[in-house]
Amino acid sequence: MTASGTKSDLRFYLQSARDALLWKLDGVAEYDVRRPLTPTGTNLLGLVKHAAGVELGYLGDVFGRPHGDPLPWLADGAEPNGDMWATADESRESVVALYRRAWAHADATIEALPLETVGRVPWWQDGKDEVTLHHAVVRVIADTQRHAGHADVLRELMDGAVGMREDNTALPSSDPAWWEAYRERLEGAARQAAEREGGRPAVSP
Structure with missing residues (x-):
């Protein structure tokens, strides 16, 4: 595969993860x-804020391409986990806009540099802090997909909304009765397995 083809694949899966994560806010x-x-x-919203910082770091700063957006929650001495939640003064619109700017900045880095370009990750251990652009993009895809999965679960627990993306839920049915029967079947299988092992379910449904 050519370098441009590899970049196209990486960009596709990165954007798919971005879109899925952001859609869960709708x-x-x-x-x-x-x-x-x-x-x-x-x-x-904290997942989106975190994802923005990850892209600006790994696909910006690491390759000597500063983005210009102040990220006080990532500064030395900042409160731990400050990138994982939005303060009352940080609007949803500002967090989403930051994420979209992160996309543009990261995409420009991917476009401008060969995948073999080596960058330095300042928050990694000295001597083990070099990374290729290819590795960095794969790392960001994995991180974004992981958090999109978190968002899937949060949204389903919140209001029952499910699906991989707006135009393709990737689910076998949209019928609530089907899902109720499916869940009951899983519950029964779990209880049977526990009883076979001589135990009892720890929590009742």
């Missing part, structure tokens, strides 16, 4: 888009 109220939904505080 139709969500201001409180719900920010509120923590797991014991570790995972929330929809």
